[in-house]
Amino acid sequence: MSADERSSSIVRSLGVLTVALMLVLAVVAGAFAFDLVGQPTVVSSESRFAEVGPATTMIRTDVVIANPNPIGLNRGNATVSHTVRMNDVAVAAGTDRGLSLPPGRSTREITTRLNNSKIPRWWVSHVRNGERTQVTVRTQVSGLFGEPTVVPRRETIETDLLAAFNSTETRPVNADVPFRSGPVLYVNRTNASWGTVSETETPIDVTLSVYNPLPVPVPITELGYTIRMNGVRVGNGTTDRMYTLDSGRVTDVGTNATVDATRLDEWWVTHLRRNQSTTVTVDFSLRVDLPVVGNIRLPLDGVGYTTEFETDLLGTKNGSVSSDRSGATAPSRNPTAGPWANPDSSATTNAGSKGRPPDAEAVEATGAASVRRGSVSLSLPG
Numbered sequence: 001m002s003a004d005e006r007s008s009s010i011v012r013s014l015g016v017l018t019v020a021l022m023l024v025l026a027v028v029a030g031a032f033a034f035d036l037v038g039q040p041t042v043v044s045s046e047s048r049f050a051e052v053g054p055a056t057t058m059i060r061t062d063v064v065i066a067n068p069n070p071i072g073l074n075r076g077n078a079t080v081s082h083t084v085r086m087n088d089v090a091v092a093a094g095t096d097r098g099l100s101l102p103p104g105r106s107t108r109e110i111t112t113r114l115n116n117s118k119i120p121r122w123w124v125s126h127v128r129n130g131e132r133t134q135v136t137v138r139t140q141v142s143g144l145f146g147e148p149t150v151v152p153r154r155e156t157i158e159t160d161l162l163a164a165f166n167s168t169e170t171r172p173v174n175a176d177v178p179f180r181s182g183p184v185l186y187v188n189r190t191n192a193s194w195g196t197v198s199e200t201e202t203p204i205d206v207t208l209s210v211y212n213p214l215p216v217p218v219p220i221t222e223l224g225y226t227i228r229m230n231g232v233r234v235g236n237g238t239t240d241r242m243y244t245l246d247s248g249r250v251t252d253v254g255t256n257a258t259v260d261a262t263r264l265d266e267w268w269v270t271h272l273r274r275n276q277s278t279t280v281t282v283d284f285s286l287r288v289d290l291p292v293v294g295n296i297r298l299p300l301d302g303v304g305y306t307t308e309f310e311t312d313l314l315g316t317k318n319g320s321v322s323s324d325r326s327g328a329t330a331p332s333r334n335p336t337a338g339p340w341a342n343p344d345s346s347a348t349t350n351a352g353s354k355g356r357p358p359d360a361e362a363v364e365a366t367g368a369a370s371v372r373r374g375s376v377s378l379s380l381p382g
Contacts, residue, residue: 047059075099087133089118089121090118096110138151138152139151165282193205218288229280232270282306285297285299
């Protein structure tokens with residue numbers, strides 16, 4: 001056979017193969033069009049957190065696909081994509097290519113990487129949105145002959161981190177000083193609200209209503225704070241404003257306790273490792289000028305507070321789909337309660353007005369003040 005004949009034979013063979021392939025594709029397409037071959041469908045998609053490291057969190061997703069045909073299907077160009085958004089922040093995305101589907105139902109596991117550096121942006125959006133987050137998990141399977149199949153899942157997460165701090169409970173401030181055997185100050189009220197949020201900071205506007213039972217004014221030179229989330233220090237600082245607590249009056253003392261959002265990727269790791277649980281603690285301290293002893297630091301042990309919250313961000317906490325259809329887990333609020341609970345909130349006065357703790361008495365005859373709690377009587381010499 002000559003070279004020309006061999007070349008012509010090869011061309012004819014390729015032509016036959018091409019026509020045969022086109023016929024096969026047409027038959028397959030027609031079979032799907034007339035429901036002679038079943039269309040594979042996505043039955044469900046379930047995601048869960050897997051390994052968590054300092055920089056990356058792994059999300060594993062099980063995608064269940066049903067193949068109604070009696071024979072297996074191989075789709076090398078099929079893709080499974082997975083995205084996670086928390087509010088408007090895209091925190092994770094991934095794609096897996098190629099699907100081999102046996103008859104019936106089969107499960108395909110894909111892994112998505114969540115970049116922990118996205119967590120500060122999400123936190124800012126959470127606070128700006130009134131401590132509310134909508135988590136959208138979207139799984140899409142494409143390339144299975146028909147239109148892409150999308151399986152969305154949405155969870156709503158709500159917290160109320162500042163509620164525990166808003167209190168009208170009267171709490172004493174004690175000091176180891178020679179002239180006073182009882183509290184040197186009282187905090188009659190505490191209040192907190194979110195300030196103006198930036199991309200790197202979420203400030204908390206804190207106000208303490210402080211009563212001075214001493215016969216002399218007490219200057220406050222510093223109000224300090226420390227904020228921890230699961231032991232990770234996410235904020236600390238001091239106020240740069242001076243206050244004077246007038247004798248026998250209540251004065252509002254304020255500061256901005258700022259959460260450093262850039263530290264929250266470190267907190268995120270602890271949150272997931274503790275099964276999506278976080279304990280928030282806020283501690284305060286005062287520096288004041290007292291008679292005789294001068295400038296001293298007063299830890300406000302009864303004023304700081306602790307609150308806990310849990311999340312179920314993917315709706316599959318503890319390895320199963322959450323029974324709460326909203327996906328939210330209500331936070332528990334555990335304020336650091338002292339023994340000085342004040343059921344009578346009406347006794348707290350406004351800033352700058354005359355006031356005292358609900359059970360404080362002024363003894364004018366000797367120029368001394370006395371505080372009685374049960375059978376205990378404490379006196380301040382005039």
